[in-house]
Amino acid sequence: MSQKLPVAETALAAMAFGGRMIFPVLKVAGAPLLLALCLAAWALWPMVEGGQARPLFGISGGMPLRIAAFTFAFFLTLPIAVRVLAVAADADTLPGGGFYWRFGGTELRFLAMLILTFVLILGLLTGVNLALLSLGAKVAASGDLTLGWVPALFRFVGVVFAFWLSLRFVLAGPSAAIDNSVNVVAAFRATGGNVFRLIGSLGVLGLLIAALIVSLVLIQFILGLFSGQMMLILGDATLSGRIVGGSLAALSLLLTVGGWLWIKLAVAGWFGVAWATLRPASVSEGVQSGPGGEVFAV
Numbered sequence: 001m002s003q004k005l006p007v008a009e010t011a012l013a014a015m016a017f018g019g020r021m022i023f024p025v026l027k028v029a030g031a032p033l034l035l036a037l038c039l040a041a042w043a044l045w046p047m048v049e050g051g052q053a054r055p056l057f058g059i060s061g062g063m064p065l066r067i068a069a070f071t072f073a074f075f076l077t078l079p080i081a082v083r084v085l086a087v088a089a090d091a092d093t094l095p096g097g098g099f100y101w102r103f104g105g106t107e108l109r110f111l112a113m114l115i116l117t118f119v120l121i122l123g124l125l126t127g128v129n130l131a132l133l134s135l136g137a138k139v140a141a142s143g144d145l146t147l148g149w150v151p152a153l154f155r156f157v158g159v160v161f162a163f164w165l166s167l168r169f170v171l172a173g174p175s176a177a178i179d180n181s182v183n184v185v186a187a188f189r190a191t192g193g194n195v196f197r198l199i200g201s202l203g204v205l206g207l208l209i210a211a212l213i214v215s216l217v218l219i220q221f222i223l224g225l226f227s228g229q230m231m232l233i234l235g236d237a238t239l240s241g242r243i244v245g246g247s248l249a250a251l252s253l254l255l256t257v258g259g260w261l262w263i264k265l266a267v268a269g270w271f272g273v274a275w276a277t278l279r280p281a282s283v284s285e286g287v288q289s290g291p292g293g294e295v296f297a298v
Contacts, residue, residue, distance in 0.1 A: 003190075003278050005197040011204035013273050015212075017088055018266030022258055025265065029080040029100045033261075036073040043070035079103060081268060082110050085177040088272025106180045113176035116184060117169050124165060129158050167195050171278065174271040179279070190278040198274075205270050209263050216259040220252050 026033070043066040079102050086092035094100075136151035172187035191198060227248040 003194075005194045005201060005274060005277055007197055007200040008204050010201045010270060010273050010277065011208055014088075014205055014266045014270035015208045017269030017273070018262045018264075021084065021087070021265045021269070022261050024094050025080065025084065025261070028094050028097060031099045032076045032080065032101050036076040037257075039069045039073035039076070042066070043073065075103070076101065078107055078110070082107055082177040084265060084268045085174050085272045085275075088269040089174075089178045089276035091178050091276070106177065109180060109182050110173060110177045113182050113184070113187075114173045116182065117172040117187075120184065121165055121169060125158075125162050128161055132158050164195060167191060167198050170198060171271065171275045174275045175279070178272065178275055186280050189280055190275070194278060201270070201274070205266065209266065212259060212262065216255055220255060223248050223252050 080100055083092060083094065083100070087094055132154040136154045168188055168191045169184075171190055172184060175187045175190070176182055230248075
């Protein structure tokens with residue numbers, strides 16, 4: 001019998017995990033995360049600028065170079081993301097040091113699981129949609145006007161099936177990161193009977209993240225008003241005015257970066273907690289801890 005995912009508890013645990021892990025993650029992986037953030041911002045800047053590849057940080061480059069920078073940013077953040085997933089599932093702890101980056105078997109299995117799941121979902125969706133299109137074409141060719149709603153129904157069924165299939169495999173990547181094994185069947189079995197609970201829990205998490213974003217925007221708005229008032233009192237040309245203005249601007253930036261990291265860690269925490277809850281018993285019995293907190297399948 002499959003486990004049942006607690007809807008609200010999982011989302012709340014994820015948000016608490018995200019807030020709790022901000023400073024520990026920055027301590028061990030702040031440098032690669034900052035570098036990845038700068039690279040991603042530079043790579044995506046043309047999209048922000050309406051397709052104009054203008055320089056950012058004084059550096060310009062063509063699309064191939066920007067794609068390479070974005071890919072490098074992804075691989076910079078991949079190891080800490082894999083480690084955080086394991087920490088959220090209580091399968092590992094954060095390492096020491098100040099520049100955590102490793103790329104070994106666990107990271108390779110995580111990537112392999114993502115690619116395998118993508119190919120599997122794409123293949124299944126292609127097959128089902130081709131079958132539905134064929135049936136719809138046969139119905140349309142029959143010339144029966146009373147069956148005009150059937151092709152639309154088939155399209156709706158295709159969309160529902162795609163959504164359902166994505167939810168059934170939603171924990172595939174985290175399972176590989178946490179258990180250090182590629183087991184698509186176990187990832188699929190784990191979500192059985194939990195589709196609506198997954199939707200509900202992700203919905204609650206989305207509401208909590210939205211509340212966090214609104215709170216941060218409100219705080220920054222208040223800081224902006226306060227900064228404006230202080231500039232009027234102290235004068236923006238005075239040393240004290242510049243210190244206060246710079247301090248408030250730095251605080252606003254820290255809130256933005258901290259909020260962004262909180263959201264990322266909360267999402268990772270949700271995946272980790274969800275897999276730890278729904279992981280099949282046969283998989284749990286086949287996973288042991290190795291030296292240094294590593295986990296491996298037996």
